[in-house]
Amino acid sequence: MRSVGLLACALISTFIIYTTAVGKFPAQVQYGMVLLLGLIAVFCLKQGPLARIGRGGLDVLLSLLFIGMSLFSCIYLLSEYNDIAALREGLPNDLDLVCYLLGTIAVLEAARRVEGWVLLSIVGAALAYLLFGNYLPGLLTHRPFDITEVLEIAFSYQGIFGVALGAVVDVVLVFVILGVALRLTGAGDFFNFIALRATRRMRSGPAQASIIGSALFGSVNGSAPANVVATGVLTIPMMQRSGFKASFAGAVEAVASCSGQIMPPIMGVGAFIMAEITGIPYANIMLAALVPAFLYLFALSAAVALEASRLGIKPLEDQGEQAMNSRRLAECITLLTGFGTLIGMLFSGYSPTYCGLVAAATVLVVGNLLPQTRMRLPDFGRFLVDGGRDGLAVLISCAAIGIVIGAVSSTGLGIKLNQMIIALGSHSLLLALIMAAVCSILLGMGLPTAASYLMVVYVAGPAILELGVNLLQTHLFVFYFAVLSAITPPVALAVFAAAAIAKTSSMKIAGNAMRLSIVAFILPFAWIYHPEINLQDLSADNVLPTFAFIAALMIATFGLTAGHIGFFCQRLTIIERALLIAAGAFVLAPGWLPTVTGVSAIVFLLSFRYWRRNNVQAFA
Numbered sequence: 063m064r065s066v067g068l069l070a071c072a073l074i075s076t077f078i079i080y081t082t083a084v085g086k087f088p089a090q091v092q093y094g095m096v097l098l099l100g101l102i103a104v105f106c107l108k109q110g111p112l113a114r115i116g117r118g119g120l121d122v123l124l125s126l127l128f129i130g131m132s133l134f135s136c137i138y139l140l141s142e143y144n145d146i147a148a149l150r151e152g153l154p155n156d157l158d159l160v161c162y163l164l165g166t167i168a169v170l171e172a173a174r175r176v177e178g179w180v181l182l183s184i185v186g187a188a189l190a191y192l193l194f195g196n197y198l199p200g201l202l203t204h205r206p207f208d209i210t211e212v213l214e215i216a217f218s219y220q221g222i223f224g225v226a227l228g229a230v231v232d233v234v235l236v237f238v239i240l241g242v243a244l245r246l247t248g249a250g251d252f253f254n255f256i257a258l259r260a261t262r263r264m265r266s267g268p269a270q271a272s273i274i275g276s277a278l279f280g281s282v283n284g285s286a287p288a289n290v291v292a293t294g295v296l297t298i299p300m301m302q303r304s305g306f307k308a309s310f311a312g313a314v315e316a317v318a319s320c321s322g323q324i325m326p327p328i329m330g331v332g333a334f335i336m337a338e339i340t341g342i343p344y345a346n347i348m349l350a351a352l353v354p355a356f357l358y359l360f361a362l363s364a365a366v367a368l369e370a371s372r373l374g375i376k377p378l379e380d381q382g383e384q385a386m387n388s389r390r391l392a393e394c395i396t397l398l399t400g401f402g403t404l405i406g407m408l409f410s411g412y413s414p415t416y417c418g419l420v421a422a423a424t425v426l427v428v429g430n431l432l433p434q435t436r437m438r439l440p441d442f443g444r445f446l447v448d449g450g451r452d453g454l455a456v457l458i459s460c461a462a463i464g465i466v467i468g469a470v471s472s473t474g475l476g477i478k479l480n481q482m483i484i485a486l487g488s489h490s491l492l493l494a495l496i497m498a499a500v501c502s503i504l505l506g507m508g509l510p511t512a513a514s515y516l517m518v519v520y521v522a523g524p525a526i527l528e529l530g531v532n533l534l535q536t537h538l539f540v541f542y543f544a545v546l547s548a549i550t551p552p553v554a555l556a557v558f559a560a561a562a563i564a565k566t567s568s569m570k571i572a573g574n575a576m577r578l579s580i581v582a583f584i585l586p587f588a589w590i591y592h593p594e595i596n597l598q599d600l601s602a603d604n605v606l607p608t609f610a611f612i613a614a615l616m617i618a619t620f621g622l623t624a625g626h627i628g629f630f631c632q633r634l635t636i637i638e639r640a641l642l643i644a645a646g647a648f649v650l651a652p653g654w655l656p657t658v659t660g661v662s663a664i665v666f667l668l669s670f671r672y673w674r675r676n677n678v679q680a681f682a
Contacts, residue, residue, distance in 0.1 A: 063122060067106025070099045071450030072443070074457075078235045082419045086232075090143045093223050096231045098136035100457045101172050103450060105129050108175035128168050135165030135217070154214055162217035166465070169222055173462035176455045181509060185462045188469035189216065195473055201482070204473040221468035226460040226516045229335045234456055234512055236418035237331040239449040240400075241282045243422045246441050246448070247429030249400065252393040253278035254296060265377050266370035268304045269311070272297035273318040273362055280322015281330060285456070285510055286548040289319035290559040298563045305375040306366075309567065312560035313574030316549050317362055317582070319556055323511050323545040325355045327405055330511055332545075334414035336537050339519075344408055350534055350596035353612055354542070354585050357619050361581035364623040372629035392434035400425035459513040467520050480525035487529040494529055495539070495587060498522040502543035503550050514544040531590055534598065539586045546582060549575040577626050581619050584647065588615065591652050614649055614661045621664035622646035630668055631675035642667055 074096060086092050105125040112121035138161045139146070150158060174182040189212065196206040207215075215221050244250040257275035261267040275297060280289040294315040301311035323330035326348040333351065337344045404421035408414065426445075429435040437445070470476040479501070487494030501522045506514030519540045526536040548556040551572045561568035589595050594608045595615065624630040625642030634642070642664060649660035 063106045063125065067103045068447050068451075070103035070106065071448075071454070072446035074099045074103070074235070074450030074453065075239055075446040078231075078239065078449075079419065082236055082415050089228065090147075090219070090223060091140055093227050093231050094136050094140045094143075096235070096457065097169075097222070097227065097461055098132060099450070100454055100461075101132035101136070101168055102129055103454055104172040104175055104458060105132070107451070107454075108172075110171075110175065128171055131164040132168045135161045135168060139165070139217070152214070154210060159210060159213055162213035166213065166216045166222070169458070169461050169465075172458045176458045177509070180507065181459060181462060184505075185465050188466040191475070192469050192473060195475075201478045202475075204475070207472070215468045215472050216465050218468075220464075220472065222461050222464045224464040224467055225339065225520075226464045226467060226513065227457075229338060229516055230453070230457050230460045230512065233334045233338055233415055234331050235449075235453045236415050236422070237282065237328065237334070238453040238456075239445075240404075240418050240422040240425070242445055242448045242452060243425040243429075244282060244397065244400065246437055246445055247393075247396050247425055247435045248389070249393050249396040249425060249429060249435065250279060250282075252390065252397050254293065255390055255393070263377055264367075264370075265375050266366045267377055268297060268300040269306060269314050269366035269370065270363060272301060272311075272315050273321070273359060273366070276315060276318035277321045277325050277359060280319050281325050281328045282322075285330070286316070286319045286323060286545070286556040287559040288452075289322055290315055290556050290563070293319070294560055294563045298560065302564070304370075304377075305373055306369070308564040309570035310369065310574050312557070312564035312566060312571040313578055314362070314366055315563075316554075316556040316560040316571060316575045317578045320545050320548055320579075320582075321355070321358055321362065324351060324358060324542060326351050327401075327408070332511060332515065332541055334418075335512055335515065336541065337414060339516075340533055340537055342534055342537075344414060346534065346598065347538075350538060350589075350598060353595045353597060353615075354538070354589065357585060357615060358582050360616060361619045361623050362578060364620050365578050365627055368624060368627040368629050372627065372633070389434045392429075392432040395432065396425055396429040396435050399428045456510040456512050459510050460516065463509070463513045463517045466517055470521055476521050476524065479521060480528065483522065483525035484528050487525075491529060491590075492587070495526070495590060498526055498539070499543045499583075499586065502540050503547045506544040506547035507550065507554075509547070511541075511545055511548070514547055515541050518544055532593070535589055535593060535596060538596070539590065542582070542586045546579065549579060551576075580626055580643075581622055584622070584650065588650050591650060611657065614657050617661050617664055618646040618649035621660075621668070624668065630671050632671060634671065638667055638671070 077095060077099065081087065081092060087095070105128045110121045110124050112124055138157070146158065154162070170182060170185060173185065192207050192212045192215065193209070195202060195204050241250070254271070254275045256278065257271040260274060261270040264270055272293065276289055276293045279293055280286065298311045298315050301314065302308055323332060326333065329351060333344060333347045336342065336347050400421050403424040404417050407417040407420060430437055483494045483497055486497055502518045505518050505521065509517070519537060523536055523540055526539060527533065531539070548554065549572070551569070554568070554572050557572045557575055558568050561571050564571065592611060594604065595612060597608070600608060621642045624634065625639045625646065628634050628639055645660040645663035645667070648656050
């Protein structure tokens with residue numbers, strides 16, 4: 063079973079590489095082939111429920127049954143899709159319905175195996191709403207759907223084979239393959255080396271290394287929990303050794319791992335998905351995300367620096383290997399040529415998918431020309447296997463999320479939710495945005511970033527657009543909160559991953575993570591009220607006011623951070639902390655008067671604390 067699963071993973075990579083290089087099949091064939099291979103891989107590699115109660119033999123039979131269901135449903139759909147689309151859409155025959163039923167059940171079980179009961183509960187609720195929502199009162203009701211219609215919605219381009227699966231097959235999987243190429247050549251390790259090298263003399267060095275390394279690695283990784291596991295095994299113990307509490311160290315890693323999802327140029331492939339579904343040029347998206355990503359990282363970096371000062375932490379003498387040697391030089395060359403190829407081709411107008419494939423090929427070629435990063439023969443097989451295996455979770459999750467998107471669209475729930483947000487927005491844009499943010503976090507909990515973003519943007523996105531927010535800012539708003547769901551209790555997958563490494567309470571880490579990310583939760587509102595920070599309309603007339611406001615945001619960010627840490631030169635009083643946080647938030651209000659007032663208050667409070675510290679030292 064395992065060997066079949068690994069073969070299916072290798073075939074996913076091979077299929078994606080071939081179709082990206084040579085040409086894609088019709089969408090239904092393209093998505094159906096990848097989904098079929100993904101289902102086979104999951105049922106071969108992930109144990110079912112019977113294995114956990116000691117019934118391994120029966121579990122194998124159950125997995126084989128699900129593989130058979132997957133084969134029948136996908137092959138039938140691939141062979142009949144022309145007739146279904148032309149003659150039987152809305153009028154399925156009995157064999158069509160059997161195909162839809164078996165395929166939907168297979169996808170649901172695969173989703174449970176890769177993402178657990180949270181995702182299955184969300185999709186199950188969507189199916190239940192389709193079937194029984196007509197009995198609900200008020201705005202939640204809809205016209206009746208019979209089982210035939212529900213199955214057709216679920217296993218069609220409206221559901222499983224819809225936009226979510228399309229985004230993964232067309233965009234995400236190529237960048238998963240690029241990430242594997244970086245890892246196997248060792249080029250990905252250079253991220254951690256850069257981080258350790260740059261921060262080795264700082265008292266908050268281990269924590270700063272975590273921030274830099276996680277941001278760089280997470281940008282190509284695409285998953286905050288996976289990023290925590292990849293970089294946290296090095297950085298969390300190092301932070302603990304330097305004197306940070308385990309719960310704080312785990313929180314820093316969890317929040318830093320989310321930063322990779324929002325950091326240009328790749329943004330964990332979020333930028334490419336956004337470009338694909340909005341039609342906005344990639345360069346515009348990258349530019350719009352630049353200042354928010356900088357402020358996110360600046361806030362986290364300031365927080366760990368202030369916490370290190372509060373605790374009186376000294377720099378570690380040994381933070382790991384820091385010497386630049388031939389191995390590191392080879393990793394650097396491989397990394398820079400790969401990223402240089404990617405960015406250069408993107409700005410030359412090539413599609414993100416093709417750019418990702420060429421970048422992966424460049425990494426492999428350059429890495430294997432250099433003896434220090436040369437892969438062994440078995441590593442090439444592992445490259446194909448890992449390329450498919452690392453993408454399984456997001457592939458199956460997005461297939462299942464397609465059912466939710468189909469249910470929201472078919473029942474009109476999205477329109478009703480949008481009407482509620484718009485009605486709220488007629489009284490207060492801020493309240494409407496808060497409601498949209500809460501929807502984004504709740505719907506995104508427990509899901510890969512790509513899946514949560516795609517689901518939420520089709521539910522809440524239209525309402526934000528209707529309130530007068532432009533397309534790019536709307537998508538960035540939803541995307542940020544989808545990313546932050548990874549550190550928001552109670553699900554908070556990045557937090558649980560960090561807790562396993564730090565060996566401490568996940569709730570303590572979650573509390574610290576929420577505190578450290580206070581600026582991150584406020585930032586999306588900043589570009590709604592101050593769209594200039596997205597750098598979309600820069601001109602000679604507004605360049606100075608734009609950068610003046612960005613400088614004001616940096617001061618506000620530092621003030622907010624000092625307020626929640628409770629330290630600047632000395633411990634801050636409760637009143638000082640409250641004033642700093644209030645002043646930092648006040649800067650974001652529309653108009654220059656709140657900005658100037660908030661910045662002035664922060665500068666005064668911090669200057670007073672600095673002056674008082676110096677006076678105490680002078681009289682000591």
